[in-house]
Amino acid sequence: MRRVYVQIDDDNSGFIDLQELNKALQLVGIRIPGYELRDLVEAADRERDDKIDLEEFKDVRIQIYFVCYFCNL
Numbered sequence: 001m002r003r004v005y006v007q008i009d010d011d012n013s014g015f016i017d018l019q020e021l022n023k024a025l026q027l028v029g030i031r032i033p034g035y036e037l038r039d040l041v042e043a044a045d046r047e048r049d050d051k052i053d054l055e056e057f058k059d060v061r062i063q064i065y066f067v068c069y070f071c072n073l
Contacts (some may be wrong), residue, residue, distance in 0.1 A: 005057050015051035
């Protein structure tokens with residue numbers, strides 16, 4: 001999981017922001033409406049700093065799966 005996280009973190013800040021997450025999802029063919037992507041980040045962002053750390057990312061991966069599944073129905 002850490003390897004995936006590091007690859008998504010384009011600027012090597014140690015955090016994933018909304019743009020980095022969106023870019024990573026698009027690279028694998030997943031399109032999520034902007035408002036749902038923001039909701040996803042907000043749900044994962046326990047520290048309320050508008051970025052996702054590694055522990056938050058581990059929690060959000062299941063949310064990404066379900067959001068992607070329902071957006072593509």
